[in-house]
Amino acid sequence: MIILITGLLLIIIGFWAMLTRKNLIRIIIGFAVMDTGINIVLVAIGYVKGKTAPIIDKAVTMAQGAEAGIQAVDKVVDPVPSALVLTAIVIGLAVTALMLAYAIRMYKTGNSLDIDDFEEQKW
Amino acid sequence: MVNPLYLIAVFLIGAFLVPFVDRADRRLSLGVMYFSLLYTASLSLMRLWQLFFTNGNETQVFTAGFQPPLSIALSFGFKEALLTFLVNLTGFLSGVYLAKKLGKSGVQSISILLLLMLGANGLILTRDIFNGFVFLEILSIATYALIGLKSKKNALAAGFKYMMAGGLASALLLIGIAFAYRYSGTLNLDTWGRLLIPMTLGYKIALFMIIMAFVIELKPFPANGWALDVYQSAHSGVSSLIASVHTGAVLYFFYKLLPLMPYEFLPLLAGTGLVSFLLSNLTALRQKNAARLLGYSSTAQTGLLMFVLTGLYRYNVHPSLVLFIAGGLFFTNFIAKSGLFWLAGIIKEKTTEKWSILRKQPLLLVLFGVFILALTGLPPFPAFFAKWEIIQILAQQGGWVALTAILLGSLLEAAYLLRWFGLAVRQNSDEPETASLPYLKLIPPLIGTILLFALSLFMGSQLYVLSEFMYFPLLALLVFSILDCCPLKLKGLLLVAAIGLWGWFSVWPRLMGIGQLFGLVLIGGALVQVFGFLHHKGREAGLIPLLAMLIFSLGNLLTASTKLDFFLTWEFMTLSSYLLIMRGKSSHKAALSYILFSLGGAYLILTGLSLMPPFSPGMAFYLQSGFHSIGLVSTILLGIGFLIKTGALGVHVWLPDAYAEAENEFTSVLSSVLSKAGVFGLLLVLVMAKDVLAANNLLLDALSWLGVFTAFFGALMAVFQEDVKKLLAYSSMSQLGYIILGFALMSHLGWVSGLYLTFTHLFFKALIFMAIAGVILRTGTRNMYEMGGLIKKMPISYISVLMGIIAVSGVPPLSGFGSKWFIYTSLIEQGHYFQAGLAFFASAIAFLYLYRLIHTVFLGQPKPSQQNVKEAPFWLIIPQAIFIMVIMGISLFPNYITKPISSAVSIFIEKPDWLSWTGYNITLNSPVLHGNWNGNLVMLVTMGVFGFPLLWLLLINARTQKVKQFNIVFAAERPYKPWTTHFAHNMFAHYNKALGWLITPRITAFWNGVTEWSHSLAAAFSHIYTGNGQTYLLHIFMYILVIFIVGGIR
Amino acid sequence: MSYMDKTTGIPEQGITPPIPDTGEMPDREWRKDDKTLTNAELTLEEQDWFCDARPTPAKPAWGPVEKFYNWARANSLWILAFGTGCGAIELRPLVTARYDISRLGMQPRPTPRQASVFMIGGYVSIKTLKRIVRSYEQMQGPKFVVAVCSCAINGGMYWDSYNTVKRIDQYIPVDVYVTGCMPRPEAVMAGFSKLKELILAGKAEGQNLYAEKFDWYKANQKQVIKDWNMPDYNW
Amino acid sequence: MKELYDTISLQFTLKDFHQQKPNLAFATAEKQQLIALLTYMRDVHRYTHLVFVTAVDWLEENRFQITYMLHNYDIKADFGIRVMLDRDKPVMESIHHLWEQGRVYQRELHEMFGIDFPGSPGVNEPMILEGWQGPPVMRRDFDTAKYSLETYDHRPRDTREPESHMKEKLYPED
């Protein structure tokens, strides 16, 4: 539960940063923070107290038959959120990297890192 | 069965392969890209083939060998196949379009393009929500990267804004998926859909977050500032990809998610869609930047699609119909929008104002026109059928709010799109010639056009309208477009022959009664006037095809047998006449107001038609056999719709400008023939609404007053015109007022008068307009006071106008008096005394403008600048000669016209006993009114009393000296300048002093106010787009919050 | 050209005196052929706007018919009054109750086209002469001229004026002169009575005289009217 | 008016002051100063109305006199400014830019006296005498009777002494 709240807090902090900071880099940092928060939330959702990791080892014997399979599933936490998190981290990383690349190029073309300097197109 | 995995695999492999082969040769990597795109497109096509012909019904493919909950499922059914085909084809075309750019900007961009296609394909194919997320992210990242290709500051800023928005959306999506997963335990959409999960608040919120993430990706108004910036600043090829491929894929996934959503979300989503549609279109009104304009249009269309997908569930519509509608809208938008973006890239002009360089490029112009008209929802393009079906559903099931919003939005969209079209077509610009066309870049829009037409035929065939009503006008357009390189006279004569044969052998036998009369007016009248067009020296590209389309549509209007046929034909007519008006020299503004009023009218007609019983035995049928009742609302809507076409008072604003600015000969057709289509429609309504009207006397009274006021104000406004065509335009309006007045009586005599006037108005108005066309052609001006004394130069034209004005004014002995006699007697007979009085006033005012017309143009002082004016060309004389003969004929023998009209009318309203013909004497012996008129005798007496004085004068006046223009008594002075001696300008100043206050343009001011007001509103709305990425982020956040609160999700 | 050069009393382009009426017709450049005039004083463009026909004498009808016509003409004198000088005031009393010419079938007419008597009411300056010629030519024949006041007869008190013509009959044919400075309305009416007598006697053929001696009249007119600026015959 | 004259004299060379009535006075100005003087009178002393411009031919002194009559609406006073020109070379500056109606008077003076006003619009057009080709008619050295006799054909007149003629005619027996 604490983890969940932490995650949500991070999301809010990140979003806040994205909304209020003017510097592009800070916005990107805000985004990264938000991304981390989301990942934490995901993990928190997937985690069930007292269960083991969804890895086939001794704790989860590879059983034959349907009944045993269900038993085995019962013992581990849901692996799907974890898998999601892995993917999400990758994607978040890619987006963050791309954003940074953008920031560099924007600095080159606009000579500024202030997002307020990039509002020529409107209406 | 084609494995959909191939689609993904091909792109993946391609994307990875490209950097390697690029080392060898850039062309090789481009080749890989084209191969991947073409190959996937052909795979989709094969799949389509399979589904159609081998009836393979298995569509799901599971990866990793597990059943759904454990594995990711891909679905490759009909929808997916069609969509991927289109997406990949568009991708390929974009590749072709971007070839130069891609070649320059390096291998990474090729890779990214392939990745983008991968994401799009995956998003379409996958049935797993998380997989969807992944593909969405791939798609988005690829898009970001592509936007970054253009290293302009604006593009980069837009990309960054987009990334911020996309980041927020994906965060939402991810959280939503995670929470939803807690409730469902599965990520597979099919499994999920089958689960019956209790709708707890948490679950709902999770679902809300998921769907809102996609809604945000679909760029709803007003949370779409970032998207507009992207559209505006990105490379047009990329914009086109975003508008078509990206939006298409996301939309499809959105559609796939819908079954999961609780029902209470659907109206919410539908509402957001509608709001987005309406307000985006409104905001676009003020937009001058072409790319941004397209962006607005794109978001609007997406909004409409959202509404269609989510809103129509309420109305118990069969899902396949929903798909049909959505498909129609989607494909039109898909192709047309990408096509327009491509064109925007070719034109390279940012503001819509500068698009007039298109005029020099006929091919581009045609493509542009096709895309614009397709987006506007005009037939034969798929959006037309979609809109037809939507309105059918909404109108029949009472979705009035949605219906109003959709029609209003469509009208706004038409307004800015067609204004743009007008700017491109206008002739009075002097743009320099553009450089040679990039032919490679032309291929994509060309293929898009072909695809659009193919889809149109497909959609049409689905609605069973692939009858002559659809293909005759189109075929005519096509055939004569191919023949367009022939000399004008040959084309024209071919057209006359084609229509003559078609009319005689195909249309005429199917008509009877009033239908036949209108057949004569619409087809015959138009046919005679075709000759008038043939005097031009050049080829007049585009004239004959459009004219052919128009006349075929007019013929079809009479024989249309279903509601859809009727409306389709009506829209064809509107479209072709709009394009014909556009041919005028500076007509783009006039044409815009014409098409907007016409579309407004058409939408009313559409709604009215939708309210009619669904299984009606055919429209024109009513004019032949029995009555068929329609409801009150339908009556009013249809009535107003047709009245707009006739140019009744209040909605006449388009009329003078359109008449004045169209080509001179076409004005004649507009006035004499096309306005009769509105009359035909009105008559149709009156026939069908007999029961309603019997119950509501007020309606008919209102109509008759409307008619007489139209007649009165039309005449009064005509008096003060300096422009000869405007004068005649208002005169036409006035005459149509009489026709409306006649029909509004709903009596035998009233209808006879209306039809009689319909006929005679055709003859004399076409006569005058044709003669004036010759005059304008020869003098090169439309201002009457710049002409004068042309009787000596153009005697035949003078005779035409003389006959015309005698007939218009209703002076005996010519046929015009018949219409006056009929109208007054029928009015008095029906007890409409005051209308009769006002109508009499109007007809007296007609003398003022008619005298002004003939005096200022033909009499008075000839101008030195027109010293060498010749008689009008032979081809213009032909229709005049025909009409003069007809007028003389029916003046001498009025029975040939009055009797058929009476017998045709008597099918609907029985001929009363007291109306009788003895020889040429029409006798009226009604208990309330006696009267008679013997046109033949009047003519003979007049000829007699005219002949004797003439002989006397010839006898006694042996020594008459013929003198010249300045041999006038000028108070012992001599005149010096013909143009100051000619009393012409502001001829009725005293009348203006006395009655001018009546015609202060209040109605025009009202419509101008509407325009002004909507533009101000648009400006106000557009100011929410501040250009700041953070503000946009806030918009999105607030938007979601507001929807959440408004939706009241509990 | 400035007047500075012509400060002496001698006109640079001297105006030659009128040609004596010898019956010999001057051959002038305005005469293109027997039927047409050149209208040479007009620009080419203006020549298109004016009729260039020459007036021709009109034969009277067969005797008794002409007598009947003359009776009608004499009893329906429609007056075009040209108020050039103080004599203009004399027409007004004529239509009042005291003198009432309408009882004789006379009435003032506002347009030369419809009038048959041209009443010149006083001295004729050159500028006025131009208008008189124009109006006279625009009248439809038979037309009669009554010149009132001594100024119209011999210049009167303007005998030494540099721009008043002294004899109108050298420029248009005059049927009746009424003397006096100014003549009383009774005198004017007496003049009209005389005119009636002339008409009834068939002697008032001023129109034909003008047509026959057209060249002579025209030459005289053109000698004094220097800015001609109108067609040679104002139809 | 004398005060006014004195005031103006401070700036302009004036002479020959002549007060004809309490509210009507004349003075002679220098030709070169005239435009400045008129402008000054109009703008400073509110003589805003140009009543007329006329000329007098002083044949014996061989000069023309042009009089500009100005009127002040406020005090209802007129002030005439005279200018003397050389009769052999009568050229004067135009005042049409001060008073629009000035050009009409100038046109008239040009026609009647032959005084030239370069720059005045339409000054060469005939005003009253259409097509006049003789000398300026109001010049005193133009003999109109001689001109008339030379130019027009006078009706031969029977010149008799009225008294004796009437006596002879009415009472021949006396």
Add this chain to the structure above:
Amino acid sequence: MSLVTKLIWTFISLGIVTIWGLTLTGIVAKIFARVQGRLGPPVWQPFIDIIKNNAKRTAVSHGIMFYLGPVFRIAGGIGTYMFIPAIYGSLYFSNFSVSGDVFLVMYFIFFGQLGMALGAGEGGHPYSAIGVARGLAQMTAFEVPFALSVISLAVQYHTLNITEIVAAQQGGILSWTLFTNPLAVIAAMIAMLGMNMYNPFSVVIAPQETPIGPPTEYSASFLGMLATNRGIFNAAKMVLFMNLYFGGATNLVEMIVKTFCIYFFSVFIGVAFPRFKTEDAIRFFLKVPTLVGILAIAVFLI
């Protein structure tokens, strides 16, 4: 009655009405003169004028339409008369009134005016066009009360046929429209003032400003024809008014007396009033007379 007889009687009828119309003009001129304290021209003066005009030896023509203008005008006048039954019950004086009803007559009046306007227009004289513009403008205005009055008659008598309208008024002076429908008669009589173009509605032919308006350029026999038409047309109009409002006539004497009285009305007004400007005339006709006309209809609706 054979066609030939019919034609002969038509000519006789036309001849009578022409003579009467011209005499009427002469009488009116005489009356004007007497009112002004003059002797005035003899009543046969119009005939002398017409003879004189036809006896003119020269004429000018500005073109074919100019030439045809007077022909149109007189055809309009004669035609108008042709379509009115002159004497009630007389087969010989019914002319060609079977051709149509009162609307035909009302519209045929325009025939001559239109033709004349065109002819005058070709004259090229601005005053002609000004006169026509004024005349047409005034015409639109006075036609309104007249039309309303005729509609009122149609409501009253249930017929537009002139003969039937006259028939309905037979049987004593009190059955004339004048007494059965006074409002309509008032409206129509005021409209007639405009039609006859005497003061206060004579701005069309304003002899001072626009020398006699449309026919400025007409001379000689053209003018003679116009003058002839003035007689015929006035008489025809008076016959129409007599038929519509004053019980028609059963013999020639009655016709002459009645038409004289009707015409005298407009003369009576004409000698006593100054002239309206065109726009004032329009405003005048569209106010009180129109209101009276509306009332004339409204009384039948209540």
